[in-house]
Amino acid sequence: MRATCARLGIRPRSPRPRRPQTNGKVERFHYTLLEEWAYHRPYTSEAERQAAFS
Numbered sequence: 001m002r003a004t005c006a007r008l009g010i011r012p013r014s015p016r017p018r019r020p021q022t023n024g025k026v027e028r029f030h031y032t033l034l035e036e037w038a039y040h041r042p043y044t045s046e047a048e049r050q051a052a053f054s
Contacts, residue, residue, distance in 0.1 A: 005012050015022040043049040 001012070015026065037053070038049065043052070
């Protein structure tokens with residue numbers, strides 16, 4: 001993950017301790033990705049899904 005983030009110029013950050021609101025935003029983003037992208041259409045393999053994401 002670190003190598004990919006560095007290649008894309010992304011600096012990963014952790015949510016602040018004892019702040020569930022911040023982590024909730026991240027969880028909602030993951031849910032949205034699953035609902036609107038990952039399972040929006042059927043893929044025949046994980047490799048095909050990853051290729052579509054790239």
